[in-house]
Amino acid sequence: MSQEAAPAAVGFVGLGMMGLPMARCLLAKGFSLVACDSEATARAALAEDAPEGKLEFADTPAALAARVSLIILMLPNSEVVAAVCEGADGLVPALRQGTLVLDMGSSVPGETRRLAALADAKGAALMDAPVSGSVVKARAGTLAIMIGGGDAGFAQAEQVLRAMGEKIIRTGTVGSAHAMKALNNYVYAAGLLAASEAVIMAEKLGLDLRVFTDVLNASSGRNVATETKLRQEIIPGRYAGGFQLGLMRKDLETAGAIAAETGVSAEALALCRTLWDGALGELGPKADNTEIHRILAAKATS
Incomplete structure (x- = not known):
């Protein structure tokens, strides 16, 4: 992928068992990342083999939201997603017009719809895009990815999703993928x-x-x-x-x-x-x- 073809930067929150190899996959395919994770060991693991000039870190979700227009969340559950979105220095208050948030974890659909409404009120969007596949597939960029939401959001997300998955399935409205x-x-x-x-x-x-x-x-x-x-x-x-x-x-x-x-x-x-x-x-x-x-x-x- 050429530098011109990739977005200037993708935000990535959550460098756990699946998030870390997914973030590494994006870096390997030429994307620039602004990452955010509370664990220093996770940040260090991502930085270890990152291409020079392709990785930066944000101290808080709000700081990350101020720097990118596409944000991936790979978090353990809806409670953590809500804390990242609505807690102190959270994403939602800092969202800018046109920003797209992709919740790629396994969240409760009702919570996904609620947070999507909050994002919409800010002129942004939140879509659900959970993955199916192992850590091995996350490393290889061959995950199956389901995505719920409208055409405009999908068009904004598609290039990034195809860098991580070999099968993309659109499932309907927001919450349907979760x-x-x-x-x-x-x-x-x-x-x-x-x-x-x-x-x-x-x-x-x-x-x-x-x-x-x-x-x-x-x-x-x-x-x-x-x-x-x-x-x-x-x-x-x-x-x-x-x-x-x-x-x-x-x-x-x-x-x-x-x-x-x-x-x-x-x-x-x-x-x-x-x-x-x-x-x-x-x-x-x-x-x-x-x-x-x-x-x-x-x-x-x-």
């Missing part, structure tokens, strides 16, 4: 739960688990968990799929908020939430989400 991401991750969790229980039963029957995995993947039981988690992580007991239990639980809680908003009882979702809450209590938020199998297996032998 809703679809949460519901997608609920379906994934349900598939992982079913696959884990099925493998436990197959093992107790003395079945060859690798052959059983082949049967699932050639038949109607196939899902992303059977394709990418059973043989790779669960059967060998490696449990390193790259998605933390705490993040899985957060997405299930967001799906639960959607169930409450829509008045759907969602009994299977309630079961998933209960089981992941239990696993989180036993293993902690940083354990891999595939360890739900280990929790279930322990219960099966007790």
Whole structure:
């Protein structure tokens, strides 16, 4: 990408497990960044291999908003997003006419819509653009990105999004992308739960688990968990799929908020939430989400 083709600078708030490789990806593709993160170690990690003259830091979200017209948020949850947007030295009061904020984390759709209205009152815009994919895909710029919002905002964001993702899916109005991401991750969790229980039963029957995995993947039981988690992580007991239990639980809680908003009882979702809450209590938020199998297996032998 030539210097003329890239925006003068992109703001980036949140240099965590996914944010750091995403920011590095943008730098590698020729974008200039103004970054903001409260952790000195995160700032140092981004600065370590940054191209000369391409990276600056802002002390606060407000200071960042004064310097750029496109801001990416990659933050843990809606509570943190609200604090960054509305807290002391927050983004929203400092937003300028025409600024676009992209919330690329996994937030509650109702909160996304509320913050979008605040941005709109400032003559700016906030769109939701959550990602799907691992840290490996974040490094490679091959994430799937869902984006909710209007045509003008999408046109403003598209070049930056395509630098980080290989599949961009427009989902509708603001908040729709966060809703679809949460519901997608609920379906994934349900598939992982079913696959884990099925493998436990197959093992107790003395079945060859690798052959059983082949049967699932050639038949109607196939899902992303059977394709990418059973043989790779669960059967060998490696449990390193790259998605933390705490993040899985957060997405299930967001799906639960959607169930409450829509008045759907969602009994299977309630079961998933209960089981992941239990696993989180036993293993902690940083354990891999595939360890739900280990929790279930322990219960099966007790």
